[in-house]
Amino acid sequence: MRPSAVLFDFGGTLDADGLRWSVRVHSAYRAAGGALDFEEFEPLFRQSDRRLESLPGIRGMGLMDMARAQAGILKQLVVDGPAIDVERTASVFCAESVAAARRNRPVLAQLAAQVPLGVVSNFTGNLEHCLAELELKEFFRVMLDSALVGASKPSPEIFRMALARLGMPAEGVWMVGDNFDADIRPAAALGLSTCWLAPGDRPEPEPGLSTARIASLTDLSTVIG
16 A cells, blocks of 8 residues: 555665764764774764754755764864864765765655655754755655654654644555664554664664655655555
8 A cells, every 4th residue: 555655764764774974974974084993983973963953054054064064073072172173074974975865866756756755863963954965855744853843752742743634544644763772662652654774784673664665765666665
């Protein structure tokens, strides 16, 4: 049965195959001269996330400017900051996002021609700018950015907002995301069908909860007809 609409997470879903931004930024940081391992890096990345949310001008930034700003914040936080090339960090991260978005565009175009699409994301007020920079914005009828709507995942409220903007009940709507706790659990609890995007070797936190599972967004048509 064709879905009535499909909602997507953004980071890790539309721009990567289930890899969190912290993991991808760490790889870019290492490529740009960083030496910290991921366990040391991740708390600093979370701290940079919080600072980024309140950065002046963040709501007008596209993905590259945002990545450059976060890399600059991280350069101040990591112990090996003087050795870090901010531009290289941002460029490596964004190049991966651009490649994934380019690969996923035909999938989204085909689906958008059939049913309404939306994005539900915990973000920093500039979601639409990032989607536009990746040439994905045109496919989405609704775009909910937690910083703008006043609710964030896993709260059911942001999903209810998305359904209200679509003008649809939960039944028949799918949620596609890479974060099991933020995307899959709350959407399933509201009665949405769910598709978990994750590498094949990642254990499912609660087997059987998600309606379907894929390892790449290009596989979405195999579960959503």
